[in-house]
Amino acid sequence: MSIETPAATTASITINGDRLWQSLMQLAEIGAYDDAASGLTGINRQSLTDEDGDGRRLVIGWMKEAGLEVTVDQMGNIFGRREGTDPDASPVMAGSHIDTVATAGAFDGCLGVLGALEVIRSLNDAGLQTRRPIVIAAWTEEEGVRFGTDMLGSAVAAGRLTLDYAYDLTDKAGLRFGDELERIGFKGERSVRLEAPHAYVEAHIEQGPVLQQKGLTLGVVSGVQAISWQKVTLHGRAAHAGTTPTELRVDAGLAAAQIIVHVRAMVNSGRYGQLRATVGHVRTSPGLPSVVPDLAEITVDLRNPDDALMAEAEADLELFLAELPQTQPGLRVETKRMAKTTAVPFSDEIQDAIAAAADDLGHETIRLMSGAGHDAQEMAAITPTAMIFIRGQYDGISHNPREYSTPEDCTAGITVLAKTLQKLSA
Template sequence: MTKELTINSERLWNSLQELARIGAYEDRATGLTGVNRQSLTDEDAEGRRLLIDWLRDAGLAVTVDQMGNIFGRREGSEPDLDPVYTGSHIDTVSTAGAFDGCLGVLGALEVVRSLNDRGSTTRRPIVVAAWTEEEGVRFGTDMLGSAVAAGRLSLDYAHALADAAGKTLGDELERTGFKGEHPVLLDPPHAYVECHIEQGPVLLREDTQLGVVTGGQAISWQRITLGGRAAHAGTTPTELRIDAGLAAARIVVKVREMVDSGDYGRLRATVGHIATSPGLPSVVPDRAELTVDLRNPDDGCMVAAERDLAAFLETLPESQPGLAVETRRMARTNQVPFSGEIQNLIATSAEELGYSTSHLMSGAGHDAQEIAAITPTAMIFVRGQYDGVSHNPREYSTPEDCAAGVRVLAATVEKLAS
C-alpha cells in the first residue's frame, strides 16, 4: 500500500499568510487586516510572481496562457496520459480575507510539495492551476479565466472587458506581463478537484469538518442603469420629478420581496452596488446605477425570477414618465452538478483519514463550475469560522481545518492520478 501523504500544515499555513501580506490593508469597519488584491492590479501581479517562484521551486514546469491563467505541471510516469488538475484563484475582492481561492491554489501546491517530500511519482501528470479574475469584481464577469479556458466565453470578449477606469483586461495582461502565449482553450484533463473555504455557515453549525460539494447553483448578474432628470430638491414638485434614485430604491425593495415571497424556490438576491449622480444632497438624481445578483439552485426558478424582474423593470416608467431603464448582462451560469464518482472519492478519502463530512451545494460561484463542462469535477469545502463569513477580513479557517481539507485533497488527487 502507498504510504499516506504527509501534509506539512505549518508550511501550508505560512504560505497562506505570506501571500496574504501582498495587498494587505487595515480595514476600518472590522479593525482587522484584510486583503485587496484584485485581478491584474500591481498587487495581483506581485502575488502571481510569488506563486510562480513557489511552483518552480517545487520543480513544476510553469506556463501562462493568453488569459493569464497560470499552470504548474508535475510530470507523471506516463506523461502522455491526461493530467489531473487542481487549483483555484488568488485574485480577491477589495475587502477579502486570506483564504478565498488562495487555499485551493496553495493547497494544490502543498500536495505537490508533499509528493516531492515522499519522493513519489504518480502515473498521470498533476497540474496546479491559478485562474484569472475568478471574483469578477474588476472586469465584471466572474470565473472569467476558467470560463474562457473551458470555451464558454471567447478570448476576444474577455480581453475587451474594461474596469471602472476604462482599462481593458487585455491591456492589463500586457501591462503586468501576464499575457501568455500558451493557447487558452484547455484540452480536457482527466479530472479537476478544487479545495475551497465554504464561505457559509453550514459546516460550522453542523459541527462537520469537511464538505463534499454536490454542485453549484445558478448565478445571474446584471447592471441596471436608470436615467432621470436632475432638478432642485426644494423647488421641484414631486409630480414633476423623474427621480432615478427613487427608481433604484424600488428595485432594491422588489428583489427582496421576490426572495421573501417563496415563489422562486431558494432564491437569493443582492444589490451589491448602487450609485447616483450628481450625488448632491440638494439635487434630484438624474442617473442611478446598480447591480443585481440573483442565485438559485433550481434553473427553472432562476428563469422565473429573471423574467419577473425584467417585467417589473418595464413598469418603472409608468410611475415616472420619462424614466429610461437600461440593463446589461454581466454574467450568467446555470446550476452545475459535480461528478458523483469524484464526490464518492472525496468522501471515501475523508472517511479513511477520520474526518466527518456533509454533502452540500455551493452557494458561491467557483472555477470548478466552469471546468465541470469539460471534465469530471468536484470540490472539497473547508469549514470557516464566524458563521462562515467571507469576502470580508473576518474570513477565517483554522490551521487544523485547512490542513484537513488539503489532506483529503491530496488523497483524492493521488488516487485520480494513480
C-alpha cells in the same frame, strides 16, 4: 464520463500544515491594507493589478522550487505540472485563484492554489510518484470585481467565453483587460483552450455558515447554483430638492429603491424556490443631498439552484423593470448583462472519491450545493469535477477581512485533497 482508478498502492502522505499556513500568510502580505471598518488587515489584490502581478510571481517561484514545469496561457492562467510515470496520460488538475475582491481575507481561492502546491511539496518530501501527471491551476479574474465577469480565465479556457470577449472587457477606469494583462507581464503564449484533464478537484473555504453550524470540518460539494448578474441604470431628471413638487419629479434614486424592495419581495414570496437576491452596488448622480438624482446605477445578483425557477425569477424582474417607467413618466431604464451561468451538477464519482478520502481520515462530511461561483463550475463542462469545502469561522464570513479558517481545518481539507488526488492520479 467514467473515472478509472486502477488498483495501486498509494502510501499516505502527511501535509505540512505549518508550511501551508506560512504560504497563506506570506501571500496575504501582498495587497494588505488596514481595514477601518473591522480594525483588521484586509487584502486588496484585484485581478491584473500590480499586486496581482506580485502575487503571481511569488506563487510561480514556489511552483518552480517544487520542481513544477510552469506555463502561462493567453489569459494569464498559470499552470504548474508535476510529471507522472506515464507522461502521456491525461493529468489530474487541482487549483483555484489568487485574485481577490477589494475587501478580502487570506483564504478565498488562495487556499485552493496553495493547498494544491502543498500536496506537491508533500509528495516530493515523501519521495512518492503518481502515474498521471498532476497540474496546479491558478486561474485569472475569478472574482469578476474588476472587469465585471467572474470565473473569466477558466471560462475562456473551458470554451464558454472567447478570448476576444475577455480582452475587450474594461474596468471602471476604462482600462482594457488585454492591455492590463500585457502590462503586468502575464499575457502568455500557451493556447488558452484547455485540453480536458482526467479530472479536476478544487478545495475552497465554504464562504457560508453550514459547516460551522453542523460542527463539521469538511463538506463535499454537489454542484453550483445558477447565477445571474445585471447592471441596471436608471435615467431620471435632476431637480432642486426643495423647490420641485413631488409629482413633477423623475427620481432615479426612488426607482433604484423600488427595485431593491421588489427583488426582496420576490425572495420572500417563495414562488421561486431557494432564490437569493442581492443589490450589492448602488450609485447615484450627482450624489448631493439637495438634488433629486438624475441617474442611479445598481447591480442585481440572483442565485438559484433550480434553472427553471431562476428563469421565472428573471422574467419577473424583467417585467417589473419594463413597467417601472409607468410609476414616473420620463424615467428610462437600461439593463446590461454582466454574467449568467446555469446550475452545474458535479461528478458523482469525484464526489464519492472525496467523501471516501475524508472518511478514511476520520472526517464526517455532508454534501451541499455551493451558493458562490467557482472555477470548478467551468471545468465541469469539460471534465469530471467536484469540490472540497473547508469550514470557515464567524459564520463562514468571506469577502471580508474577518474571513478565517483555522490552521487545523486548512490542513484537514488539504490532506483530503492530497488523498483524493493520489487516488485519481494512480
